[in-house]
Amino acid sequence: MGVLIENFETHIKNLTDSERAVFFALDNQPEVTTNLNLTQLAEQLNSSNSTLIRLAQKLGFSGFSEFKGEVKRLINLTSYDSQTDLLGQYQCFFNDVMPNIKSDKLDYFVSEIHHAKNIFIIGVGLTKPLAEYMSKHLYQLDRASIYVYENHMLDLLPNLLSSKDVVIFLSESGETESIINAARKSSETGATILSITNSQRNRLNQLAKVGITAKMTANSYHNYDITSRVFLMAISDMVLELYMTKYLRRVGASVQ
Secondary structure, three states, rough: OHHHHHHHHHHHHOHHHHHHHHHHHHHHHOOOOOOOOOHHHHOOOOOOOHHHHHHHHOOOOOOHHHHHHHHHHHHHHHHOOOOOOOHHHHHHHHHHHEEEEEHHHHHHHHHHHHOOOOOEOOOOHHHHHHHHHHHHHHHHHHOEEEOOOOOOHHHHHHHHOOOEEEEOOOOOOOOOOOHHHHHHHHOOOOOOEEEEEEEHHHHHHHHOOOOEOOOOOEEEOOOOHHHHHHHHHHHHHHHHHHHHHHOOOOOOOOOO
């Protein structure tokens, strides 16, 4: 959800078609509001000064200048955090985060994977490829699993679960509503709920039997989460590697 929709969604129904078109255009690139004056912005959007002024007023501002100041404030709140470059984040993860991931949590994950009747791996949005990756990797290890990423399938998931099943939720924030609802309903079936997230204090971890977190600095741009998902994948790989070590015969081992 864009920064303008996030903050002014309730006003959209009061806008005319032309005002709504301008609103959504600004939501896609809010920085142009602060970089251009009123006339320049109207030309950029193929609109008019009067339309922009009416839009600002319908959003609750006295005029365009006040609206422009608020957009600048919101952009500053949701701008990209460049304090740590990607290399620094990798160094932090491998030097500080990985050594402190508790071995008992990893052991619990792989034990549940090994003993589960059915395994479901959940990921939506930018974590969908991670769920697919983990599921297909398990297939390669002769452990069948299903990855789920569509919201309507998440709604149906609890109908398929039993107390012998395991559901692994992958989520950057651990606060995505479709994920939370699915985890809450799934827990009612007796299935084991596990989570891999980036934020330690989130609702998904509270619903999970065991959760593992990356604890990396989150980044956002225009109110969209752009935090690298590579650290969630690294944790997934740690789980898969431990599973191979504990439950699969090592490649090259002699046949008894």
